Amino acid sequence: xxxxxxxxxxxxxxxxxxxxxxxxxxxxxxxxxxxxxxxxxxxxxxxxxxxxxxxxxxxxxxxxxxxxxxxxxxxxxxxxxxxxxxxxxxxxxxxxxxxxxxxxxxxxxxxxxxxxxxxxxxxxxxxxxxxxxxxxxxxxxxxxxxxxxxxxxxxxxxxxxxxxxxxxxxxxxxxxxxxxxxxxxxxxxxxxxxxxxxxxxxxxxxxxx
Amino acid sequence: xxxxxxxxxxxxxxxxxxxxxxxxxxxxxxxxxxxxxxxxxxxxxxxxxxxxxxxxxxxxxxxxxxxxxxxxxxxxxxxxxxxxxxxxxxxxxxxxxxxxxxx
Numbered sequence: 001x002x003x004x005x006x007x008x009x010x011x012x013x014x015x016x017x018x019x020x021x022x023x024x025x026x027x028x029x030x031x032x033x034x035x036x037x038x039x040x041x042x043x044x045x046x047x048x049x050x051x052x053x054x055x056x057x058x059x060x061x062x063x064x065x066x067x068x069x070x071x072x073x074x075x076x077x078x079x080x081x082x083x084x085x086x087x088x089x090x091x092x093x094x095x096x097x098x099x100x101x102x103x104x105x106x107x108x109x110x111x112x113x114x115x116x117x118x119x120x121x122x123x124x125x126x127x128x129x130x131x132x133x134x135x136x137x138x139x140x141x142x143x144x145x146x147x148x149x150x151x152x153x154x155x156x157x158x159x160x161x162x163x164x165x166x167x168x169x170x171x172x173x174x175x176x177x178x179x180x181x182x183x184x185x186x187x188x189x190x191x192x193x194x195x196x197x198x199x200x201x202x203x204x205x206x207x208x209x
Numbered sequence: 210x211x212x213x214x215x216x217x218x219x220x221x222x223x224x225x226x227x228x229x230x231x232x233x234x235x236x237x238x239x240x241x242x243x244x245x246x247x248x249x250x251x252x253x254x255x256x257x258x259x260x261x262x263x264x265x266x267x268x269x270x271x272x273x274x275x276x277x278x279x280x281x282x283x284x285x286x287x288x289x290x291x292x293x294x295x296x297x298x299x300x301x302x303x304x305x306x307x308x309x310x311x312x
Contacts (some may be wrong), residue, residue: 003302003311013252064280072248073287092296181258201247201257 012140018076019139021192023059025185027051029178036174039103039167061177070196080203094127106167119165121158121173151177221304223297225270230255231263235290235298238273243289264288272297 018024034048063073102120105113125148132148135141154177163169226235233253236310238244244252250260272294283294290298305311 007236008238010236014241017248068245068247068280072245073285074248074252076242077240077242199247199251201250 009140013137014074014076016137016141017071017074019135020071020188020196021063022185023062023067025181025188027055027059029182029185030179031176032178034173035099036178039099039171039174042103066193067085067197070192074200095124098123098127102167102170108164114166118159118169119155120166120170122152122155124170125153125155126151132173147181150180154180221307223301223304225266225272226297226301228263229266230259232301234260234263234267234300235272235294238288238290239295239298241289243276243287246286246288247276249288270294270297 030049030051034044034051038048039042098120102117105117106108128148128151132144132146135144135147155173156168158173158176161169163172226232230253233255234249235240237249237252246257246260246264249255249264250257250266253260264273264275268269268275273288274291276289278285
């Protein structure tokens with residue numbers, strides 16, 4: 001129980017519990033969807049900002065109503081930590097550079113860059129490798145490699161189709177990825193709600209009296 | 210409780226933590242920031258009464274902090290390791306490795 005291996009297993013189990021309700025997948029789908037919307041019209045960036053600002057509050061409200069009565073409430077140790085420098089360097093920075101580059105190249109119609117930008121969705125998929133490895137390491141579940149696999153395979157697939165502009169290709173790619181991850185998240189949530197009943201504890205039973 | 214009373218004759222093994230049920234609770238709390246009793250009950254498989262009595266002992270030893278609040282009309286008990294609890298758990302780990310000859 002107290003060896004490093006046991007503690008690692010316990011920690012991975014906690015992370016698996018934290019992902020049981022599918023909300024992470026649904027949030028990721030929402031972010032991808034609005035990233036696509038922002039690429040179409042930059043003014044929608046306010047909605048992306050709103051999601052980022054209010055995501056914690058909204059998710060917490062949902063979990064208070066549906067997740068915690070089923071699993072109990074817990075906070076992982078990472079939730080207290082700041083976003084890691086490595087995480088930002090390998091995920092957020094490449095994403096911002098890629099999306100910014102795509103928007104500038106498309107809006108300024110830098111057509112000589114278009115042959116390179118064909119591979120933008122695949123490059124976007126590569127960015128998912130970092131978060132995927134993080135999730136596998138934290139939860140011990142290899143299925144999270146599928147996230148990077150899906151991103152890369154879908155990106156390569158979209159590189160083979162003709163689109164009016166590279167930006168259109170990336171937007172359709174983002175929406176497709178959002179739909180797939182959103183459907184998976186929805187299925188996980190539905191399964192979670194039907195599999196795990198609301199538990200009545202003595203704590204809550206005493207309060208109801 | 211005086212710290213020395215918690216240790217065995219060789220002064221290495223913390224008897225408060227050494228009890229299997231409490232060790233399970235401490236280990237579970239060590240890997241999270243905080244957790245409520247429902248979560249601990251699900252993870253450990255202990256009954257409500259068993260869990261309550263052991264967490265009370267750990268609280269008395271100053272190893273865990275018990276926070277009681279209300280969600281709507283329902284009370285919720287949240288537990289977290291104190292810094293001395295975290296240190297005691299690490300000391301216990303080291304002591305057990307030493308006893309078992311694990312490097």
